[in-house]
Amino acid sequence: MSTLTVGRTVVDLVEVDPTRPDLVGGKAAGLAALVRAGERVPSGFCVTAPAQEGAGEAVGEAVRREIVEAYRRLGAGPVAVRSSATAEDLPHASFAGQHETVLDVRGADALIDAVERCWASLSSDRALAYREATPVGGPVAMGVVVQRMVEPSAAGVLFTANPITGCRTEMVVDAVPGLGDAVVDGSVTADHYVLPEGRSVEGSGGCLDAPRLAELRAAGERLQRLTGAPQDVEWAFDRDGLLWLLQSRAITTLFPLPRNPRPGDRVYLEAGHMQGMLRPFTPMGMSAMRVATAQYLESVGVPSDPFGHPLIVDVAGRMYLDMTGVVRYGRARTRLPAAMSIYGPRVTAALERVLEDSRFAPVRGRPFRWRSVAPVAARVAPGLLVGLVGALAGPGRARARAMRAAALVRHDSRPPEGLTDAADRVRFAMAVQGAFLRAGMGDMLGPIYAMIVCRSAALALLAGVATESEVDETLRGMPHNVTTEMDLALWRLSTDARAHRELLLATPPAELATRYRAGALPDLGLEEFLARYGHRSAAEIDVGVPRWSEDPTPVFAAIANYLRLTDPAQAPDRRFAAASREAEAKIDELVGRARRTRPARAVGAAFFLRRSRALAGLRELPKFAWLHAFAEMRRQLLAVGEELHARELLDRADDIVFLDLREALDAVAGADLRALVADRRSEYARETARRSVPGLLLSDGTVPEALAPVGPAADGSLVGAAAAPGVATGRARVVLDPTDAHVEPGEILVAPTTDPGWTPLFMTIGGLVTETGSPMAHGPTVAREYGIPAVICVRDATQLIRTGQVVSIDGAAGTVVVEEHD
The missing domain is CATH 3.50.30.10 (Phosphohistidine domain)
Incomplete structure (x- = not known):
């Protein structure tokens, strides 16, 4: 069998090289792969992408002659003409419905017109909008596939995974009598079939019987094995009952499966969004979180792999927690939905559906052993209890202890003198988070638990007197919050910088950042701000993300937003002070309201509301301190990246963040991982564009909230x-x-x-x-x-x-x- 060569304008489908979608487009390459695998595909030919690149949207005379001659060899009967763009049917972007398809084309003139319509659809508004939303990289050209029309008795679409729920153990078929384009364009109500894995196929009426459904399932299994990914397949049964495959492409809308999951059916909770992480972690960022978890567990007596604990599962770069043991624990099940309410109504509703799934029915026993838990509790509980009681008794002293602990984390995160060896830098990066664990977590976490106790007690004492929302109003304008202090410090900086208002508003933030790093800006006081807060950033729990000290673009953007504020009454410091006064007044109001009917409870409510207010601001402190260790970890890894780049083992120094810690050590030892980094950069870019991430996920890919x-x-x-x-x-x-x-x-x-x-x-x-x-x-x-x-x-x-x-x-x-x- 010959293969397509560069320079040919029209080529028979059997000659198309499946590995050259750049020449024939994704659809033609996919069909060629089916042909080579021995699947039944209607015969046809392809007008190559270079033909369109050279012609634009009009078929020239020479190309017309080649197309008409290929059409004559095909029999000159009715044909289907389908677009096959070079960016079509990709693993991450299907372009489904974005380009033109023309069915039942008869005659040479109609064929040429159909080809030109396919070419023109490359620049249609919908195709351009799709490419803008789903960047594919590089220019896009249009090939065209021309195939004999199949006269179908029934046709439609087969998904080898459920496209709605994400379940990989179900196939879904939509079918109609006659042509299948009615299924694709949604103009009719199709017969719908769900084919579970491991169960015999049974007919349930409609245009397909059990044998045809079984044949479709078998075809789907073959195609999925061939491609290694769930497929979206267009098919048709002809009048003689033969199954023809018209197209097969990856289902691009599925959320990926967990990487290296434990065996069996499992339930995963997405935990990153609790820290404001909807975007994916870089591989190094995920590795750092896994190492941090392992180190914490080791610190409380739970043995763990130093490179990570299986509690944390990487799914498409998102951090999921394996909740299977808790979900199956009989005593915990009834309380789980209420406990998970802090994750929002979507997760709670999804969890309730999981609890109804027979695969996650309760099992005997606990998800832990008392002899394992007791030593952990003995290590952890005393410090937290002392911290909690101390915070209740003296919030001022507790706050001072917490601040000292945070300062100690920053001090202990500093590298030792003479740290220059790359392998030692990686090992230090792995160990530096221990500074947070050693510096008195009880001193920082105790006040937070005390605040939670106080809030819960106040809610109980004010039951029937005040709503939860009203109690939350008492936490407005909280003092001693490092994040609030940071934002107010930036506001003061902006106020002091008003003399440079025109410069700061007229210049793009990225350009201001470049000038700042070059020393080409007037003194704005930014150096002092970054000295205290430069270890922060958006998505800051990902060690792979630049800090503000590296790229202050977001800081300049915030300054510009502050400078647009012209109403003095809306100044942030005034708003914050007003919120604080309103919160204090709300406490007085609620206590006074309670005193009229429950004087004894009013005394307790006043105590707990004020204690909660005095302590609540400290909830930001542990993370603020922990990020110092993360910032130092990043500095050391970037230094390693510089060395690896100099040794030509990485293309860029910051490529180091697309390795994990184990791989970083391998690279230091001489492994060339540049190809791996390139693949991961591409995957990271694609995942960064993902707009929806399920809060709860099953190991078979099911998204429970989609049910x-x-x-x-x-x-x-x-x-x-x-x-x-x-x-x-x-x-x-x-x-x-x-x-x-x-x-x-x-x-x-x-x-x-x-x-x-x-x-x-x-x-x-x-x-x-x-x-x-x-x-x-x-x-x-x-x-x-x-x-x-x-x-x-x-x-x-x-x-x-x-x-x-x-x-x-x-x-x-x-x-x-x-x-x-x-």
Whole structure:
């Protein structure tokens, strides 16, 4: 069998090289692979992509003659003409429905017209929009596939994995009598069949009987083995009952499966969004989190692999926790949904569906052994208990101890003198997080647990007197929060920099950052700010992400946003002070309300509300301290990257973050991992563009929340979770990345997630809406402190709301209403 060579304009399908989609497009390459695998594919030919690149959108005379001659050899009967772009049917971008398909084409003139329509569809509005949303890299050209028409008795689409739920153990078939394009364009209601793995196929009416469904399933199994990935297959049964495969491409919408999972059916909880991480971790960032977990477990007496514990599972670069043991633990099951409510209503509802799944029925025994837990409790409990009681008794002294512990973490994160060997640097990077574990976690965590106890006690004492939302109002304008102090420090810096307002507003933030690093900006006081807060950033728990000290672009963007504020009454320091006064007044109001009917409880409520307020600001401190260790870890790894780049083992110094710690040691030993890095960079870029990440995931790929999606409220509002009380109306500003975000004062910030790196934007916004999060996560906590209404866990908020629309949010009810739709 001959293969396609460069320079030919028209080539028979059997001659197409499946490995050259750059010449024939993705669809033709996929069909050629099926032909070579022995599958039944309608005969045809391909007009190559170079032909379109040379002609534009009009078929020239020479190319026309070649096409017509190939059509004559095919029999000159009815044909199907399908686009085959070089960026089509990719593993990560299908371009389904974006380009032209013309069926039942008869005659040479109609064929040429159909080819030109396919070429023209490359520059259609929908194709251009798709390429903008799904970057494919490099120019795109259009091949065209021409095949004999199959006269079908039935046709449709086969998915070798369930495209709705993500389940890899189910195939799904949609079928109609006659041509299958009605299934693809959705113009008719198709017969729908679900084919579970390991069960015999049974007919259930419609246009396909059990033998035909079984044949489709067998074909799907072959194609999935051939390609190594779940497939979206177009097929047709002809009038003689023969099955023809018309197309097979990867299902690009599935969320990936867990990497290296434990055996059996398992349940995973996405934990990154609690820290404002909706984007993927870099491989080094994930490795650092796994090492941190292992070191913590070792510190409390639980043996663990130093490179990571299986509790943390990497799924598409997201950090999931294996919850299987807890889900199957009979005593915990009934309390799990309530306990998981902090992760938002979507996760809670998904978990309730998992608990109904027979695969996760309770099993006898506990997910742990007492003889293993007792030593851990003996090590951990005393310190936390002492810290908790001490914080209740003397919050001021507890705060001082916590601050000393945080300072000790920063001190102990410094590298030893003379650390220059690359392997030693990697080993130090692995060990440096121990500084956080050694520096008195009880001193930092005890006050936080005390705050939680105080809040719960206040809620219990005020039951029937005050709502949970009202109690949360007492935590506005909290003192002693390092993140709030950071944002107010940046506000003061911006105020002092008003003499340079024109420069800071007229120059793009990235250019300002470049000038700052070059020493070409006037003294703004930024050096002092970065000396204290430069170890922070958005997505800061990923050690692979640059810190503000490396790239202060986000800081300059925040300064510009502050300088746009012209109403003195809306100045962040005034707003914060007002929020603090309102919180103190709320405590007095609630206590006075309780005193009228429950005087004894009122005394206790006053104590616990004030203790909670005195301690709550410290919840940001442990992470703030921990990030010093992360910043030093990053510095050492980048130094290793510089050496590996000099040794030509990495193309760039920062390629080191696309290795894990074990691989970094291999590279230091001489391994050339540049090809691995290139693959991971591409995967990271694709995953960064992913807009939806399931909060709960099963090991077979099922996304439980997709089994019964939560729709909008009856009045058309979007429903999320209450995160910070209050109501606000303003124009929406959709921001996907805070790096150089422009936000006008009073706008409602709509974001996929937030973490402390986003909080400088909070100083001037009117409200906050996010797609993920928890009421106890950093973003909502800071929003409550500033008195900013916040609604979290609003599914697809950044897609359903557009910048400029007027929205009203109710942070106590957890609702968002889009007032203006155009």
